[in-house]
Amino acid sequence: MTVDTASFFTRALHAGRDRETASSRATPIYLTAGFEFDDxxxxxHHFGTGDGFGxxxxxxxxxxxxxxxxxxxxxxxxxxxxxxxxxxxxxxxxxxxxxxxxxxxxxxxxxxxxxxxxxxxxxxxxxxxxxxxxxxxxxxxxxxxxxxxxxxxxxxxxxxxxxxxxxxxxxxxxxxxxxxxxxxxxxxxxxxxxxxxxxxxxxxxxxxxxxxxxxxxxxxxxxxxxxxxxxxxxxxxxxxxxxxxxxxxxxxxxxxxxxxxxxxxxxxxxxxxxxxxxxxxxxxxxxETLGLRVERQSRNALDVARWLEAHDAVESVDYAGLESHSDHALAQRYLGGGHGSIFTFTLRGGLEAARDVVESVSVFTHMTHIGDVRSLVLHPATTSHAYRTQEERDALGIRPGTLRVSIGIEDVDDLIADLSRALATVWEKVA
CATH class of the missing domain: 3.40.640.10 (Type I PLP-dependent aspartate aminotransferase-like (Major domain))
Known part of the structure; x- marks a missing residue:
């Protein structure tokens, strides 16, 4: 009996399968739990040496x-x-x-x-x-x-x-x-x-x-x-x-x-x-596009960090790409092509100011993630670092008004405009 002459149920499982190979330009997806052995x-041999795939x-x-x-x-x-x-x-x-x-x-x-x-x-x-x-x-x-x-x-x-x-x-x-x-x-x-x-x-x-x-x-x-x-x-x-x-x-x-x-x-x-x-x-x-993305994200991040550092509503910016950062010289020594795209900044208005910004931005996405092509924002003190003591958060530079951003590949002018609208409200309250 061959598969072609087998029952409907058997043919549904086995008909049309072959082991022909082809050279795919993209990495093929082998979406299978296991692999067929030749004999x-x-x-x-596979179980004895680990060679190949089982x-x-x-x-x-x-x-x-x-x-x-x-x-x-x-x-x-x-x-x-x-x-x-x-x-x-x-x-x-x-x-x-x-x-x-x-x-x-x-x-x-x-x-x-x-x-x-x-x-x-x-x-x-x-x-x-x-x-x-x-x-x-x-x-x-x-x-x-x-x-x-x-x-x-x-x-x-x-x-x-x-x-x-x-x-x-x-x-x-x-x-x-x-x-x-x-x-x-x-x-x-x-x-x-x-x-x-x-x-x-x-x-x-x-x-x-x-x-x-x-x-x-x-x-x-x-x-x-x-x-x-x-x-x-x-x-x-x-x-x-x-x-x-x-x-x-x-x-x-x-x-x-x-x-x-x-x-x-x-x-x-x-x-x-x-x-x-x-x-x-x-x-x-x-x-495959890691370099292209990180280069642009790092460039965007530096522009955003410099803009934030100059804003009256911002108390401090912790970004290694800024000359004001304590590890800037070390960053210059080790990092090539940019300084990364994730950093924190602290608002003068504390927790309420952070809340206002998170709930006012529209281009930035409020979520737990980093390294995305999209720009993201999070409040560490009430999320990622919520179970640290206040003393530990202070030591790590996480204060009530601190926000973490992960800068994406959007047009940097749109990112700054988004933050500008949000910080305008903050500055009105603390000025």
Missing amino acids: FDHAA YTRTGNPTIRAVERQLAALESGADAVLVASGQAAVAVALLTVAGAGDHIVSSAHIYEGTRGLLVDNLARLGIETTFIDDIGDPDAWRAAIRPTTRALFAESIANARNDILDIAGVAVIGDEHAVPLIVDNTLGTPYLVRPLEHGASIVVHSASKFLAGHGSVLGGVVVDDGRFDADRAGHNAPHLVLPGRGGLPSVAARHGGLARIAYARESVAPRFGASPSPLNAFLIGQGA
């Missing part, structure tokens, strides 16, 4: 193509795409740390990451020390313990625009054979590539600038491929000791790519962080 030995949770051609694309943009050796930026941070940290280990982190990080460290990883026996003055190398050095397995920070901090001295912190990590993991979501590989400055691992919320369109979630972990088992093996026994059943160690099988191989084989798929191939496709499509 018995092919399946055994199940989308452990590998998919669409996802793999986007991983290679993003690794190349970050000057990395390889990458693992996951379901969200939060998943990327979790996978990166769980790749290097386990129960009884310790992480040193900047205090100036995304609240979701801070919650992961303080609440979730702490329950797994992973302790974190936070560094307030990330520009003080002695503070980083003093926080490192024999059990420290990673240093973690953001290239451009959300939301005050603190700039990380990537090379300076990476050197401190190297002194102890501890990898520096940098969240480069706000920086983007167009503006800065941390691996080129000594970082070992980069993570992104690919939902933001990499995709750019605000339609899908995704995250990525990019590794430098320079894991040295002889020098750093004592900090990574899970990479250098033999596996279950006498399997050669991850380092023996993958060499310098041991970290990212472990993330791909043992962390991301087992914790179920795999992305949809459709989301991967859309992230890859977005990344």
Whole structure:
């Protein structure tokens, strides 16, 4: 019997299927849970070596193509795409740390990451020390313990625009054979590539600038491929000791790519962080225009920040592209092609002034997101930083009148006109 002579129900499932290949100019979308094996030995070989594709949770051609694309943009050796930026941070940290280990982190990080460290990883026996003055190398050095397995920070901090001295912190990590993991979501590989400055691992919320369109979630972990088992093996026994059943160690099988191989084989798929191939496709499509978008967004952001800084209703603007920002010189050193498009500004009228602006703008969209092609606005004190104490918010530059903006690719004159109308009302009340 052939499929053509089978019953209606069987033909509905199998008729018309073939395995012909064609060269698509765009990355094809392999929207499938699993992949057909050629024969018995092919399946055994896949499960024995990991080569090829068997199940989308452990590998998919669409996802793999986007991983290679993003690794190349970050000057990395390889990458693992996951379901969200939060998943990327979790996978990166769980790749290097386990129960009884310790992480040193900047205090100036995304609240979701801070919650992961303080609440979730702490329950797994992973302790974190936070560094307030990330520009003080002695503070980083003093926080490192024999059990420290990673240093973690953001290239451009959300939301005050603190700039990380990537090379300076990476050197401190190297002194102890501890990898520096940098969240480069706000920086983007167009503006800065941390691996080129000594970082070992980069993570992104690919939902933001990499995709750019605000339609899908995704995250990525990019590794430098320079894991040295002889020098750093004592900090990574899970990479250098033999596996279950006498399997050669991850380092023996993958060499310098041991970290990212472990993330791909043992962390991301087992914790179920795999992305949809459709989301991967859309992230890859977005990344093709990353440079064009970030260049324009950064230019728009600088114009808007300068305009806000000169406005009477504005008390302060925290944008690294402004000469008034404390990290402007560091931004000039690390960022090329612009200074990013996310920053905060504080209004003189406090909470009510912030409310007036949020509810008056029409071109800016009020929502929880950043890195979109559209300009966005949010009030951190009552949203993203609501569970911080007032003292902690003050330390991070988050005051009652502070608003965070993510500048898009609209005409900058329209953005300024929108803010001008909103701030006119504020100034009338506080003047």
